Amino acid sequence: MPDWSTVLDFVGLYLIPGLVTGSIYALGAIGVSLLFGILRFAHFAHGDLMTLGAYLALSVVTGFGWPALAAVPLAAAGAAIIAVGLDRAFYRPFRQRPTIISVIASFGVMLMIRSAVQLIWGVQSLEYKSGIERPLLFFDQLRIQERHIWIVGVTGLLVLALHLLLTRSRIGRAMRAVSDEPDLARVTGISTERVIQVTWLIGGALAATSGIFIGIDSHIDSYMGWNLLLPVFAAAILGGIGQPIGAAAGGLALGLIEELSTYPWIGDNPLVSPDYKTGLAFAIMVALLIWRPTGLLRGRQF
Amino acid sequence: MSAPLLEASKLVGGYGGMDILNGVDIAVGSSEIVVIVGPNGAGKSTAMKAIVGLIPLKSGHVAFAGEDITGAAPEHLTARGIAYVPQERNVFRTLTVEENLAMGAYLRRDDIGPVTARIYELFPALKDKRRQRAGELSGGQRQMVAIGRALMIEPRLLLLDEPTVGLSPKVIEEIFERIQAINGAGVGILMVEQNARAALTIAHRGYVLATGRNRFADSAEALLANRDVAEAFLGGAGYGADA
Numbered sequence: 001m002p003d004w005s006t007v008l009d010f011v012g013l014y015l016i017p018g019l020v021t022g023s024i025y026a027l028g029a030i031g032v033s034l035l036f037g038i039l040r041f042a043h044f045a046h047g048d049l050m051t052l053g054a055y056l057a058l059s060v061v062t063g064f065g066w067p068a069l070a071a072v073p074l075a076a077a078g079a080a081i082i083a084v085g086l087d088r089a090f091y092r093p094f095r096q097r098p099t100i101i102s103v104i105a106s107f108g109v110m111l112m113i114r115s116a117v118q119l120i121w122g123v124q125s126l127e128y129k130s131g132i133e134r135p136l137l138f139f140d141q142l143r144i145q146e147r148h149i150w151i152v153g154v155t156g157l158l159v160l161a162l163h164l165l166l167t168r169s170r171i172g173r174a175m176r177a178v179s180d181e182p183d184l185a186r187v188t189g190i191s192t193e194r195v196i197q198v199t200w201l202i203g204g205a206l207a208a209t210s211g212i213f214i215g216i217d218s219h220i221d222s223y224m225g226w227n228l229l230l231p232v233f234a235a236a237i238l239g240g241i242g243q244p245i246g247a248a249a250g251g252l253a254l255g256l257i258e259e260l261s262t263y264p265w266i267g268d269n270p271l272v273s274p275d276y277k278t279g280l281a282f283a284i285m286v287a288l289l290i291w292r293p294t295g296l297l298r299g300r301q302f
Numbered sequence: 303m304s305a306p307l308l309e310a311s312k313l314v315g316g317y318g319g320m321d322i323l324n325g326v327d328i329a330v331g332s333s334e335i336v337v338i339v340g341p342n343g344a345g346k347s348t349a350m351k352a353i354v355g356l357i358p359l360k361s362g363h364v365a366f367a368g369e370d371i372t373g374a375a376p377e378h379l380t381a382r383g384i385a386y387v388p389q390e391r392n393v394f395r396t397l398t399v400e401e402n403l404a405m406g407a408y409l410r411r412d413d414i415g416p417v418t419a420r421i422y423e424l425f426p427a428l429k430d431k432r433r434q435r436a437g438e439l440s441g442g443q444r445q446m447v448a449i450g451r452a453l454m455i456e457p458r459l460l461l462l463d464e465p466t467v468g469l470s471p472k473v474i475e476e477i478f479e480r481i482q483a484i485n486g487a488g489v490g491i492l493m494v495e496q497n498a499r500a501a502l503t504i505a506h507r508g509y510v511l512a513t514g515r516n517r518f519a520d521s522a523e524a525l526l527a528n529r530d531v532a533e534a535f536l537g538g539a540g541y542g543a544d545a
Contacts, residue, residue, distance in 0.1 A: 170408070173397065177405050180394040187354065187388070188451065189380035189409040 008142040014263050015256075020148050020217060022255025023155035027210035028228060029235035029247035030162065031203030037179035037242030038199045039091070041099040045110035046207055047225030047232065052113050053079040053208020054220045055121050061128050068128040068216050069150055075212060076205040083204025084197055110226070118222045125221035151213045158206065159248045166244065171198055179242055231258075231278070234285035240295030250295070254281055305368070307332040307459055307490045308384075313352050313362035316514075321360065322348045324514035328492070330459060331506075335481065335491045337522065339498035339535055340511035346494040347389060347463050349511065353492075354379055354386045354461060367458070381409055385452035389463040389494075392448035395437030399428050402436050402447050406454030414454065421450040424480060442473035446480070453484065460484065462493035478504050499536045502526050510535050 002010075028050055035043045056078045060071035090109050094101045135143035166172040171194075178185045178195045186192060207225075214224055231254055239250030258280055261272040272280065288295065306329040316322035322345045330336045338346045351357045353364055355376045364372045366382060376386070385406075394402050403421060407414040422429040425446040431439060436447050445465055452460060465481070466474040474497060482504050485491050495501035502508050502522040510518040510531055518531055525531050 173401055173405060174408060176397055176401075177394045180396050181391050183356070184388065184391060184394065185405075187356070187376040187380060187386050188405055189377045189455070190405070191377065 004139075005141060008139060010263065012142045012144060014259050016144055016148055016152075018256035018259030019152045019252070020213075020255070021258060022252035023152050024210050024213050024217070024251075025228070025231050025235045025255050026155060026159065026248040026251030027206045027213070028225075028232035029239065029251040030159070030244045031207050032232055032236040033239065033241055033247035034175070034199050034244045035203050036236070037244070038175060038196060039095075039099070039102065041102040041106070042233070043203075044103065044106040044229065045086070045113060046203070047227070047229035048110045048113035048117075049079060049083060049204055049207040049225065050211035050214070050228065051117055051220070051222060051225035052082065052211070053204075054211035054215045054224065055117050056208065057212040057215065058121065058126060058128065058220060068212060069147075069154075072154070072209055072212055076208040079208030080201040080204035083200040083207075087196065087200045114222055114226065121222075123222055125219050127219045128215050147216050151217065154209070155213075158209065159245065162202070162206075162248075163245055165202075171195070175199060230285070231281035234281040234288075237285055237288050237293075237295050243295070246295060254284065257284070306330060307367060308353070308492065309363075309365045310349070310353050311363050313349060313359060313364075315352050315357060315359040315362070316345075316348060317357060322514050323352060323359075323362075325362070325516075326511060326514065327516055327519070328353070328509055330490045330492045332458065332490050333485065333488060334507060335485050335493070335505045337498070337501045337505040337508045338492070338494045338511060339501065339508060340517070341535065343513075344511040345514040346511055348514075350386070350461055350463050350492070350494055354384065380455060383455065383458040384461065385455055385457035385459070386461045387448045387452045387463060387465065389467060393436040393439075393444050393451070396435055398433050398435055399439070399447055400432040402451050403454055406451035409455060417454060417456060421453055424453075424483060425450055442469050442477070445469065445473075445477060449477075449480070449484075453489075457489060459490045459492065462491065464494055464496060466495065466497055474500065499526070502536075 028046060032043060032046050035041070035046070053075050057068055057071040057075035060066055060074050061068050086109055090105050091102050094105060133145060133147070135145045137143055166176055174185070174190045175195050175198065177188070177190060178192055182192065211220070211225060214220065214228070232251070235251035235254045236247045237250070238254060239246030239248065258277045261280055262270040262274045262277055265271045308328070308330040310326065310328045313323045313326040314321055326345065326349050328336070328338065328349060338349065340346055348357065352359050355374050359372065362372070363370060366384060371379060371382070394405060397405065403418055404414065407417065427443055428446055428450060431443060436444060439447065449462070449465065462481070466477050469477065478500065481491060481493070493501065502525055505522040508520065508522050508525045509516055510525065518525060518528065520528070
């Protein structure tokens, strides 16, 4: 039976960071999964959409002097609108063509977003707020950063809101219908373009939120989203591609696996050296693609 | 037959460069059940897809309720009161039965409660399964969901592409009964059927297509009595041969 103090250490040093990382992955993975379900292509520029959102928030923070959390709605709305614009300009012209063309186009969009970010905001890494924050103290020993509570809490609310949208609202059901059978959706009278537009709005807003959370947790730089693309895709596949709520669960699971793998489960040393923890996402993705390409929740084959 | 609800004339077209239809004429009256029969590759399903705008026509015209609808997009036809049930992939698999029906009424802004209740009356089996995903249902129930979804707009014309393919004789009989009930409520029906003889027994008129052309067009009784049609197109093996 582990003693109370060990449990609190485990919660504070492994479980909470795992939930924070998982929340960030989840918000990115939802968009990848939604977009794949409806447009049927892997959106490789999604990581850079996260970067873009983080920098838009930076401008709000420096411009209005708002705290980063307060900048989330505005920056997310900006990224959502930009995502719709990118679709109009670079993906819609290829809608009736083989989807591989859209995949390649998304590589181009990825480079364009990154270069634009570097041109506008520079290449150095930046912070929303400098200085050290005192964590909240629970049970005289458990230290939790207030920002971590916000990140996990807001992510939870957003996932719940998305779930309600997909199951209760007219447009949400239409999104699932288009994801299921696009041709049948058309003969039913559903406007596919409208559904696609809403998908970009949601995907863009959640990607931006994810990027801002990275910045709130640590710092931002022009490669931050690119560096997260692999775990975000792994999370989307883990949850069953085309299943947005599954993707959120996949993101959370992946974040927890990464952090908990560094706990000294056997002996005194970390089970997996922290240097290798990002490799875990890759290993999980490879294993899934070989043995269970539909993901744990039986989504569409990637 | 007075002025037909649907009138498709001299349809020519197909996929890519290949013409599957070489001049097909089909008409459906507002209270009729019309069946298209014919061998595989005759262009039965293609004719139906051309009517609802899923494949482009090279020439020919389609008129609905006196209006020209040639080349109109499928989503616009739904709004006019033409409902189409494809042969395959005709339900939203991950949506529940109830959600499938609600999707069928996507274009309606009024209360869909009464029409939903009527669909459950027509297909009582669906009511018990309304919270189940359509993909988990049996073939017959799935077909009922597909037809129910199409009926949610309260169409004037219902197009059914092979509604009984792969179903057991008992379920086929039930589906045909329901189709007659739907027609009895004043919905014109055009269907493509493999079970030609059985389908003709519930139909008013029929068309026999072969190689993309009308071979015979007559009342269902006359087609059933026609020995040339019976020998060449109705076979002996089909379900309902003894009906």
